Amino acid sequence: MQVSDRFHLWQGLSKRVGDIAAAHRGCLPAAMGDPEPPPPSANSAGPSDSDDTPARRHAKRLFEAVHAATDTGRSLNAAARELGLNRRTVGKYARAATWQECVRRPRPRRPTSLDPYLEYLRQRWEEGEHTATVLHQEIVAKGYRGNYQRVKMAIAPLRRGLPIDTPRERPPSPREVARWITTEPSRRSLHATEALRRLLKRCPELDRTHDLVRQFAAMLDARDATSLPGWLEELAASHLPALASLAKAIREDQHAVVQGITTRFNSGVNEGRITDLKLQKRIMAGRAGVRLLRHRVILMASLRRRYL
CATH class of the missing domain: 1.10.4000 (Flagellar transcriptional activator fold)
Known part of the structure; x- marks a missing residue:
């Protein structure tokens, strides 16, 4: 009886989710929310110049x-x-x-140690204190450990009538979005939950992908493959090439996939033994022969049976 490994089934699905997130990279900034519009500059030209x-x-x-x-x-x-x-x-x-x-x-711009003091610098500037040396001394008294030059560069835009350059949140990467989607909702952080909610509202393709991933996760948790044929039909009809190719691959070995979902058998033990062997080979490369390698592999297998 052939049994597909549950870990590799989930890993294959996760890779497809990453491919879909990469294909819809233009939607990923929506996870950051609506940024506040920058204040208009007095010397800025029309939008056509930018x-x-x-x-x-x-x-x-x-x-x-x-x-x-x-x-x-x-x-x-x-x-x-x-x-x-x-x-x-x-x-x-x-x-x-x-x-x-x-x-x-x-x-x-990446966050720096000066960021917690930017609002104080802006406030002191509006109060009339425009000397970088004095401002540096004041924030040092509040706990700042950076140098004077960074303070001078931070307030330089204020001398030209521009706002201080504050750090902006980076859009998530496709790998990060794939991790959000494949993580169980109860285990997501509050930030990831809110960011994913905004992203799925903006991108229907990722929203559809999220629903399909959660359906497959429910099958694995319940060890019930009854809905697998219908799920494969949804993958094929999703108009997402990555998921359609996954449906085709699963259909070619559907019986083994059903066994992997519904039974307790898996190749995890074999994968663990292979990992142990590769680890020992890398540790001992060029340092010992086959005889010592054999003893170490047998010892590790014995320890696994005793403590795992």
Whole structure:
């Protein structure tokens, strides 16, 4: 009787979830919530000045050229040869719904030890204290351990009438989103729960993926594969290539998958033995022979039987 391993079933599903999150990377910033709009600057020009940059014009031209080639039915390789671009670049622009998704955005500033004191610096500036040395001495008295130069750089925008550059939350990575989706809801942190709720509200494809993952998790927890055929039909009809390919792979060995879900048998013991063997080989590489390796493997197996 063939039995699929429950761990590898879940691992395969998790990998597909990561692929879907990567394909919908443009939706991931929605997990951060609605940011507060920055205050208008007195010397700022119209929105067209910030939109019309060389990088944005280049992204728009590439987006139009790639879609002109791929929308006619050409493959990614053919389009890449015709345009003289790398296949990965063509794939990125072909998957994008708009050219704005392809524009490289500047990374948010990383948090620093000065961040807890930025509001105090802003308040003191509004009160009329514009000397960086004095401001540095005041926050040192409050516990700041950084240098004077960082304080000077932090208040430099205020001298030009601009706001202090505060750190912004980074959008989650596809791997992080996949971890949120595959984690049991009761074990998610409050931050992950709220971020995932905002993201699923914004992206129907990830919302559908989340529902399908939770259905499969319920099958594993209950050891009940009755709903597996219907679940496979939902995967195939989800219009998500990653899940459709998973449904095809499971159908090829569906009997073993059913046994893996419903029975207590799994290959976890064998996987553990293989891990032990690889660990010993790496520890002893070039230091001992087969005889000592054999003794150590037997000893580890004995310890596993005794304590596990």
